Amino acid sequence: MSRFADQLAFLLLLLVSVSFSPVRCLGNGGASGKERTLAMIKPDGVSGNYTDEIKRIIVEAGFDIFKEMLTQLDKETASAFYEEHSSRSFFPHLVTYMTSGPVFVMVLDKRNAVSDWRALIGPTDAQKAKISHPHSIRALCGKDSQRNCAHGSDSTSSAEREIKFFFKDVNSGDIASQHDEL
């Protein structure tokens, strides 16, 4: 009997430790399991009048638009945002494109926001997206692999950097406590 109780206690302990495993707290979502990501409608998307439609798709897909801003990037800002690509041959062209008109920047909240937003925008190459992911945002408004009308952070750490880049006052970490303050 006591041996059974011991086993039961051990099993309970195991269950408790598994459900409170620190793995659940990794990522930028904190205990709520929600995440935050940076989404951007690039110049071709904004000038093509896709902003309202894309926002409608975002809300329908279950994201909360926590922050939004229409802004015109200058050369310096665009270069800093894409700093990791600065040695690539396409970089000057990328900066020219990203400064060619206003962009619409958003902070999106949702469980798995980073990967779900990447899935919603579809493959980088908009031409391929039109074939393989016809319902994706890039299929809707993108033209090719550079003029692909939408951006999404590629990881939770990129999301943190990119959110801070545009919204200095936003804490990309614990969403639950942010909402408590509202």
Ligand SMILES: *[C@@H]1O[C@H](CO)[C@@H](O)[C@H](O)[C@H]1NC(C)=O
């Ligand atoms: C822009 O898009 C909206 C729908 O998202 C549409 O109602 C409106 O007519 C469009 N405007 C122009 C100028 O195409």
